[in-house]
Amino acid sequence: MSRQAPEGKNLVKRHGLVVLIEHWAIAISGLALILTGLFELPIARRYFITEIPGLRWSGDYIFSLWLHYAFSVVFVGASLFHVVYHGLMGHRAILPKRGDLRESWEVIKSFFGKGEEPPFAKYLPEQRLAYAGIALIIAGLIASGLVKTWKNLFAPDMDLTLVLWATWAHNLFFVLFVLAFVAHMAAILIKPNRPMIRAILTGWIRRDYAEHRHPLWIAELAGRNDHPAREQEAPTRERPPDGEAGGENPQGLS
């Protein structure tokens, strides 16, 4: 993916190819895991889902488990890749910061016409909080799923207490994951957020939108740390390496 904004285009690069691949690998496999996980409940035949063209397999518990495992390989692999890659590259822009909870409340109120939105960095405070929440849910799903898979393969007589913990944790995190997905989709319905859809599809975002809504990020991209709102923030971090975090692509501003 070119790091240069297309000639004469009003665009800033928000996500690199790595982030796009990670996001969509986790999103698509996550959705498939929700579906195949649901079909591990005895509902497909009972509710005639097997009669829907293309979903006949949904009543086959062993095949749906096979699919669940297959999508888990992508889901778990992409999640671990994400942690290792961004952890070692020092990408921190999406991690929650002190004051995010309070600031999120201000942002939510502004959606309903009460007060002004504060200037944002690359991510909105609620995006950073949602990231932490989803990361926790995914970690829980992966840990409990791995215990269950290990039992299924190698330890059928695993201690019952551990089996029950893993099973019910997996079921609970499954419900939370579905709710998180619904909330993620609901965020798109909020008009000021919609330009970000383009970014997660193409990697690019409108520059005028970014300058208006994410001035702290734009200032960081330009190598400036002089935005007035910066002074109110927690101690300024080192400028992240060029890549995926706060400062992604100074050239994109040209």
Add this chain to the structure above:
Amino acid sequence: MKRDHEHGISRRAFLSGVATAAVSGAVGLPAKARAAGEGAFGTLVDLSLCDGCEGRDMPACVEACRTKNAGVVPEPVDPIPKPFPRGKIEDWSKKQGVTDRLTPYNYLFIQKAEVELGGAKKTVFIPRRCMHCDNPACATICPFSANHKYESGAVVIDQDICFGGAKCKEVCPWAIPERQSGVGIYLHILPTLAGNGVMFKCDLCQDLLLKGEDPVCITACPRKAMLIGPKEQILAEAERRAEAMNGYIYGKEENGGTSTLYVSPVPFELLDAAIEKGPGRPHLGKAPRKMAKTDPVAKAVMASPVIGLVAGLAAVAGARMKSGKEGDHE
């Protein structure tokens, strides 16, 4: 009967072992030698010894099992809620007396096979119950882990958390578990929308095993046709008996191996062809491991964290090399 925990063998076990050895011509193996509460065990059903308790109203093992498990199934609610949208209810509460097949009230029954072997007619009686598989698909597939294999080898359904979805029955190569509608936890949640009762089957008298006692079917058998002991010993004994009678073993390889080994002088293909099969009446045919298809991809799941880790490290190395090269050009 209590076991001598010091030696893992009860005196009665030793004596009945001597009796068994006398019957089979074997020496050395006690009939029941499993150390109480620890380690996997196996059971052996010697079809050359079982006579189906002909002449009795009910086979001794079946009667003992029914007596032991009387009252396990609670009284179903009346009326039983009709599960939406199909409305299929399985109610055995008015047919509790059925003993010629598996039901929620009957976890052991005797199949009868009349076969011709070497020009002679022969009648074989086959006690049938859960095989207690080594890696049971029923436990793998249960979404609530209501079905669990214990270290002892017993595969037990926890009736308190079973919703009666019958997945276990569907994936069991012998379709052993049976459903009773109108009982269980589903009644307290969404009785018409989710669940349809509770699944029931033989638990190999797990409560007795934990006390160091033997399953009642084994204790009750007047012909000592059934044995329980450490799994390796039971397997060795099954092989020895099969060799001695020029016979066959069923349950060693089926579904990847089970805790129940049948030994028969008649090939199981002949027995399978001769028995009455159908709902509640399991076959004696081939039973490849049910979860074999999912094993390779499950192993890939276990490897996926390492794959992600290595790919992440490689990507970091690649990114750093690239930024280093870009720096060189500046």
